[in-house]
Amino acid sequence: MGRVGHKRQHKNIRDLSRKYRTRKRTRDLDQIHEDLKPLASHKLLNQAVDPDLPGCGQHYCLECSRYFIDQKSLGDHLRSKQHRRRLKDLKDGPYTQKDAEIAAGLSTDNGQRSAAALERISKPEEVPADFKPQEPELIY
Numbered sequence: 001m002g003r004v005g006h007k008r009q010h011k012n013i014r015d016l017s018r019k020y021r022t023r024k025r026t027r028d029l030d031q032i033h034e035d036l037k038p039l040a041s042h043k044l045l046n047q048a049v050d051p052d053l054p055g056c057g058q059h060y061c062l063e064c065s066r067y068f069i070d071q072k073s074l075g076d077h078l079r080s081k082q083h084r085r086r087l088k089d090l091k092d093g094p095y096t097q098k099d100a101e102i103a104a105g106l107s108t109d110n111g112q113r114s115a116a117a118l119e120r121i122s123k124p125e126e127v128p129a130d131f132k133p134q135e136p137e138l139i140y
């Protein structure tokens, strides 16, 4: 016998509604990728003292966009599973609209190339500093 209709609606479960609260929304992964760029990260890691933020905004985890009350809890966090999972998620580049279009087979090839693509083509391949071109040995 299958499940019969719900007798009660469990109106009092707060967790779901809490989970989806707008104010609980943190930064998305692509936003964090922006934060990780040197200029932005410097700004975030050297914030002015803000009494409204936990720990006055002095202990911030860039990858998780979270504030911690002191250096110890930040250190604990950096070793936590949450943080390591976030690092793993951040390893892939941000998911862009272009990725989505390529996945859907929407890539366009109409002969036009963006400036960046042209630059990439015209630039010669990077040669490592210690690379020496090998002279072809001539055998007579």
Ligand SMILES: [Zn+2]
Pocket (backbone or CB within 6 Å): 061, 062, 063, 064, 065, 077, 078, 082, 083, 086
């Ligand atoms: Zn973190």
